[in-house]
Amino acid sequence: xxxxxxxxxxxxxxxxxxxxxxxxxxxxxxxxxxxxxxxxxxxxxxxxxxxxxxxxxxxxxxxxxxxxxxxxxxxxxxxxxxxxxxxxxxxxxxxxxxxxxxxxxxxxxxxxxxxxxxxxxxxxxxxxxxxxxxxxxxxxxxxxxxxxxxxx
Numbered sequence: 530x531x532x533x534x535x536x537x538x539x540x541x542x543x544x545x546x547x548x549x550x551x552x553x554x555x556x557x558x559x560x561x562x563x564x565x566x567x568x569x570x571x572x573x574x575x576x577x578x579x580x581x582x583x584x585x586x587x588x589x590x591x592x593x594x595x596x597x598x599x600x601x602x603x604x605x606x607x608x609x610x611x612x613x614x615x616x617x618x619x620x621x622x623x624x625x626x627x628x629x630x631x632x633x634x635x636x637x638x639x640x641x642x643x644x645x646x647x648x649x650x651x652x653x654x655x656x657x658x659x660x661x662x663x664x665x666x667x668x669x670x671x672x673x674x675x676x677x678x679x680x681x
Contacts, residue, residue, distance in 0.1 A: 563658070563666055564606075564607040564608075565608075565615075565616050565617075565618075565619065565620065565626075566619075566626070566647060566658050566660045566666050567606070567607075567660070567664070567666055568603070568606035568607060568608045568616055569595075569616060569617070569626065569647055569660065570646065570647060570660035570661070570662075570664045570665075570666065571606055571664055572591075572594075572595050572598070572606070573591070573628075573646055573647065573660075573662070574662065574663070574664055575598075576591060576594055576595075577662075584630040584631060584646075585630055586630065587630065588617075588628055588630075591628065591630070592613070592614075592617065595613055595616070596613045619649045619650070619652075619658065621649060621652060621653040621658065622649055622650060622651045622652055622653060624649070624650040624651060625650070626647050626648065626649060626650070627647070627648050627649075627650055628646060628647055629644070629645060629646050629647075629648075629678075630646075631644065631646075643661040643662030643663035643664075643665070644661065644662050645659050645660070645661055645662075645677055645678055646660055646661065646662045647659070647660040648660070648674070648678060652668075652674075655670060655671055656668050656669060656670050656671070657669060657671070657674050659674065659677065659678075
């Protein structure tokens with residue numbers, strides 16, 4: 530568990546580990562779509578890391594970049610390198626994920642999770658999966674979602 534002295538280090542470790550360590554994710558990986566969202570969040574973080582903190586300008590730029598990544602890296606994230614497009618669609622609501630491409634996605638943000646960068650359009654059973662810039666994935670109810678992503 531993180532100590533009071535190094536919570537940022539713990540978050541970075543969780544992000545780099547792809548949230549496979551205990552305590553790194555509040556959403557069980559058995560939830561459909563978790564792996565897709567986790568892979569996209571990790572790839573989003575890698576993109577920002579390789580572009581000096583600058584997020585992609587738009588979805589097309591990000592998709593093009595993801596498709597150029599090494600097949601082994603994608604497979605390591607449980608993504609099919611031969612069908613990257615399916616990664617961008619939630620299996621829970623069969624709709625493309627929404628992205629928030631902001632420059633603020635590099636810091637820890639409120640609550641130490643970073644800022645929300647990816648979310649489901651409608652989700653399932655009144656809940657949506659969301660991904661933070663530091664790689665954490667959560668399933669939240671609609672009221673919480675509206676607080677976290679105002680105007681959506």
